[in-house]
Amino acid sequence: MSKHFETQAIRNQTERSQFSEHSTPLYLTSSFVFEDAEEMRASFAEEKERNLYSRFTNPNTTEFVDKIVAMEGAETGYAFATGMSAIFSTFAALLNAGDHIVSCRSVFGSTHSMFTKYLPKWNIETSYFKVDEVDLVESLIKENTKILYIETPTNPAVDILDLEVIGKIAKKHHLIFIVDNCFATPYVQQPIKFGADLVIHSATKLIDGQGRVLGGVTVGKEDLMREIYLFARNTGPAMSPFNAWVLSKSLETLSIRVEKHAENALKVASFLEGNKNVEFVKYPFLKSHPQYEVAKKQMSLGGNIVAFEIKGGIEAGRKFLDNIKMCSLSANLGDTRTIVTHPSSTTHGRLTEEDRLEVGITDGLVRISVGLENVLDIIEDIEQALNAE
Secondary structure, X not given: OOOOHHHHHHHOOOOOOOOOOOOOOOOOOOEOOOOOHHHHHHHHOOOOOOOOEOOOOOHHHHHHHHHHHHHHOOOEEEEEOOHHHHHHHHHHHHOOOOOEEEEEXXXXXHHHHHHHHHHHHHOOEEEEEOOOOHHHHHHHOOOOEEEEEEEOOOOOOOOOOOHHHHHHHHHHOOOEEEEEOOOOHXXXXXXXXXXXXXXXXXXXXXXXXXXXXXXXXXXXXXXXXHHHHHHHHXXXXXXXXXXHHHHXXXXXXXHHXXXXXXXXXXXXXXXXXXXXXXXXXXXXXXXXXXXHXXXXXXXXXXXXXXXXXXXOHHHHHHHHHHHOOOOEEOOOOOOOOOEEEOHHHOOOOOOOHHHHHHOOOOOXXXXXXXXXXXXXXXXXXXXXXXXXX
């Protein structure tokens, strides 16, 4: 089969059934049958590779995972019910009590809660470095450090971390390098090329792209994924076949959707840079972005997330949101519909003010997930909300 991204996304399908369907059908079954006792024994002993039970594998989840594996250049993977179940299961499968994590401080709010509230119950600690402190990473590594973890671009401040630099640090110290690639998608960025061992996605975002279903996926090295698979098989955070079917269909249009998202986002970011009510704008492919050169090195496009600071702080931010007319006020992102979010009061609202400021989430910071509407309509709505009296 062709190695081109778009062809893999469309043509990587399950084997046709006896009905010769053109499009993969839904396999809404909890379990699968066996020919005889020996086949059943061999299957459960993993001497024979086949579907046993949909908590383990299912034709729909397998198709979805196979597509992500091909897109990311991974060896194998597993699909989860949500992005956070992918993140938790990945860490829980690979860590033991007493292990240590080094992570960028700029991570999704729920990931931060996992690091600071839940993993410490098992004596697993996390040391943070800021996005501009990559030179300090090695000083944080201890004898019991096992995982080096980052998001890039980060949520919600859209900072960029150098995958190649961090990948070399992880390899030097024999650490498992894990990257949350949700904001970029495998179409824009493939962290495994830069040394990542595992890549995680919240498929709920751009991979679905239409705000319909939840999902998560981890892909990467076979030996690591084996541990993650066994953990998930026994604890049950599996993706549903229906959601996998929807997400696999979504991948068929990922490339053209992300191209348009990024085109619109760059135009929105450029508009915001020239608005008098805006303090600053951050978008990876704006030349004003602090890590612009790094973004150009490891990303093919700038993605669809734009962050900007409204002059006037939290009151100006609230006023802006209250005056939005067309764009949606929601905590999701990566939708066909443009979404405006105020992170300090929503996605990162459980963090202390000190913690928020540590990762650049100021009171007036607004995150825009730029959608697929006509960009002139998006800009018009943002402009009137910024200028509202």
